[in-house]
Amino acid sequence: MNLTRQLARLGRGVLGAVAATGRVALFAADTVSHALRPPFYGREFLLAVLQIGWLSLPVVGLTALFTGAALALQIYAGGARFNAESVVPSIVAIGMTRELGPVLGGLMVAARVASSIAAELGTMKVTEQIDALVTLSTNPLKYLAVPRVAAATLTVPVLVAVGDSIGIMGGWLVGVNRLGFNSATYLRNTAEFLEAWDVGSGLIKGAVFGFIVAVMGCYHGMHSGRGAMGVGAATKSAVVGASVLILAANYLLTEVFFSA
């Protein structure tokens, strides 16, 4: 008796999770299909680019700077065990561009952007602003979700590219100032060993992560529960959901890109 109840609870949980996944997927598909059809809201798109892209630069830049610096120290220490200290520049560059740039950038954007989108749209939902949009013949998905999702998908790769460069610079700073590398040699090594695909794969990851962040923010915001508690819960779900999905997507993409 007790066992069946436990099983039933487990089943409900699983079904709920599957249903939620389906709803998010449908929402994402809906958003994409609306993004391809007019009307387009250019002003909202530009505002979202400013909010999501430009204003995330400091966080992403600082994250990358410290990560690149720490990475250089670690690789130097690890490399010393094999008398291979000279790999520091190339491994820092590869590590930043393929993995750490996109993943940490994505997670920082998730923290900053998914939360603010979810809180903003959640508040709009709770105060009936989304209903008001509908009565003013404006599709909320088109007006609210499409500009944000488009902006995030397009700007996060740029953020990742900036983060990559700053991360490599962080490694270079530590390499030259603390580890005794010659500046010119360090830079030459970086440039020589880095392949276009290392950077390109990271930028694609960035686009996917940006899409995930904005979709999770919009979905949870627009389906927020009632009241301040509803908005709080929506914000939390958006950040947690976006972060987990980013890490899962990162594994899958890495598998697709690099498993030979």
Added chain:
Amino acid sequence: MIELLGVHKAFGTNRVLRGVDLRVTRGTSMVIIGGSGTGKSVLLKCILGLERPEAGLIRVAGEDARRAAREAFLARFGMLFQGGALFDSLPVWQNVAFRLLRGAMKRPRDAARAVAIEKLRRVGLGPEVAELYPAELSGGMQKRVGLARAIAAEPEIIFFDEPTTGLDPIMAGVINELIREIVVEMGATAMTITHDMRTVRAVADTVAMLHEGTIRWAGSVAEMDATPDPYVHQFIHGLGQGPIAAVR
């Protein structure tokens, strides 16, 4: 113009509307009264398609509301929400002119702004509030901006959810006159929810009372004053004693 037949709407176990039948003639003003939480706001949202009723038929100008092309259907409506529902990311004038700045009714920014200023004037707000953001306004001012937005595109059908709550008596009088004017001059069809008996008398052609999920009573204002219905009598005179339990 608007016809409701057997409309049912529940939220979980809370059966809010339990078979609402209502008919509003074109170019007339109907006022809906009823206790707090009886589902008046939900009723308007059902007509607009913001809430999906489980059963019943809603027709607007003879057309089934669920089958209508959403865009064209909603273009006929203006709605003042109970809480204002102003877009807090936009300044006041862009809120009022929202419909005129995008979509099918789009016009040049200057023209849209001029309309917004004129509508704001009609609800007793000067041009100085046009550039403010909704969060910088008092509750009553927000309500009036919401009203200006509802009438900005001169819709055929206008819903006012408690247009005068939170306003001082003089401003409430101005708004009552404005609603009356909109119906008489523009020939609009209006549905107004209110708890304010002054509003009922000032704007109603017909009055309907919602109670326990159905239309308990409907008729003209004169009929309302004369009706022997104890529910209506208790409500319009605000009596603590009567068939409607005040303390539950």
